[in-house]
Amino acid sequence: MLMRDFLTLTGSSLIAHRMRSFLTTLGIAVGIAAVMLLTSIGEGIHQFVLAEFTQFGTTIVSVSPGRTTTHGGSTGMFGTVRPLTIEDAEALKRLPYARAVVPVVQGNAEVEAGNRRRRTNVYGVGAQMPEAFRMDISSGRFLPADDPTAPRAFAVLGSQLREELFGSRNPLGQRIGIGGNRYRIIGVMASKGTVLGFDLDDTVYIPAARALELFNRESLFEIDVMYEEGVSADRVVAGIKKTLMARHGREDFTITTQEQMLDVLGSILNILTVAVGAIGGISLLVGAIGIVTIMTIAVNERTNEIGLLRAIGARRGQVLGLFLGEAVVLAAAGGLAGLILGVGTAQLLHLLLPALPVHTPWLFVFVAEAVAVVIGLAAGVLPARRAAGLDPVEALRAE
């Protein structure tokens, strides 16, 4: 049988029963739409969360003091953790692929400007912070590359803090007090918003050495190393480990790569997407049962026709193909309609609720349509096999 004739024959029987073909198709369409809608939202959230994490760049390795592994026995004097120092950070700058190294100290202090006071976040950082974290400066400049152990008392304001302290006045060149020490403002950061609960705008940035002094700490919170793209994270980690081991004598620090974090996060979010997709899959199952039902009815109704087709020379395989074809066309049409419905609904939701991230990868679209076709095949197999297995004489005699 020619392919075109096969399709025409298949189509003719589906059109002859328009209403029920439509309803069966609708069953699959609803299922596919549910899967597409839910996975689109799942994938949107996935991308949203990852974007939040990667807005500082993906080529970042952070070093924090202390080992997070558990050791047996007493920690005693061998367990003492040497602090991560500004000098460690300087040593890491000499690694060949380190593009930016940022020592970080974080704390909370009272900031006063004129007669206004505000308790706020204080970040002690290095001069390379904007480069490492992809942050922009809206006016002035960032902290200069002074001698890192004895930097000048300069401060850079986050955008919100600037607003709080100075309103519409120009803060550049003004003096502020941070924890009792006087600093001169040399720049204001562009707004970065809240990232995973940390308000980066209600913040003041000062040199790390001065923050250590301010908070009376020995050790940095962490050192962030941003490396060149294309260099493997393993090489960077190995380089950092070697440098710090040479300085500390043993591994009393922990290295976390952005890749590791993203891998863990990504796998969690993938499970989420699969889980919501599976919930949608239940309605797809119901749609598949609809196809089995309608095809079983069709085989019963058209028993005479099956007998006739066999009498005029149809092979068992051709009868099987015709009924399978009908099931697949029903499912594939349902799949297409479901795709349009699902993706359309997802986009509409996104329009109505812009906060809800929505994303439909092309791969999902093709997979969903393929799944619909496979469902059609699976649902059609039983009825079609029954049709093909009918004895022609019996089938012709059936009423």
Add this chain to the structure above:
Amino acid sequence: MISLEQIHRDFQVGDQVVHALDDINLDISAGEYVSIMGPSGSGKSTLLNLIGLLDRATAGHYLLNGEDVTTLSDVEQAATRNRRIGFVFQSFHLVPRLSAAGNVELPLILAGMPAAERKARVAQTLQALNLTDRAHHKPDQLSGGQRQRVAIARATVTEPAVVLADEPTGNLDHKSGGDVINILESLNQRGITLMVVTHDAEIGDRATRRIKMRDGRIESDTQADADR
């Protein structure tokens, strides 16, 4: 051309075995006009289905044009039915959603014939049966006689060697039935072997060879006088 040797066909009904065909030996030459008559349950339809390769013998051999078709596979039997055999049924068995032309076209579609060639054959066959103006009507828009003519067109469009008709007039009034028989006889005059199963003696007696069956056996097999 048709040669049956010691054909048996048994059916299992409950725990009883019914001998629908019991040791049938029959030879039919090309171009013959054969009627098969007998009371219901005599095995005449079973015999026709078996000759039409819709049914398989329990035992015995069936030679069609010298070839043993008893052992053919399902696929080969389907191809043989398609090319060599035309069926005409009592209840027409037209596909309701296809037009008359669409129904006639079906065997050619199954055979995989290209569309252009098909259209020409269908048009020619419909014209031979005076159905050209009915080509695009659905079966439910046709009279019984017209429906059976469409069925005959479908049976003959593949130019088979044999046409098997099972009670072809059973659902028709006397006049339409007569027309249908005339058409079938004209096919026979063009050389097609014609076998008609009927319980109507008037129709049965028009055949040149009359087979009477009873209880799965051939009771009589008479050749009409050469009066035609």
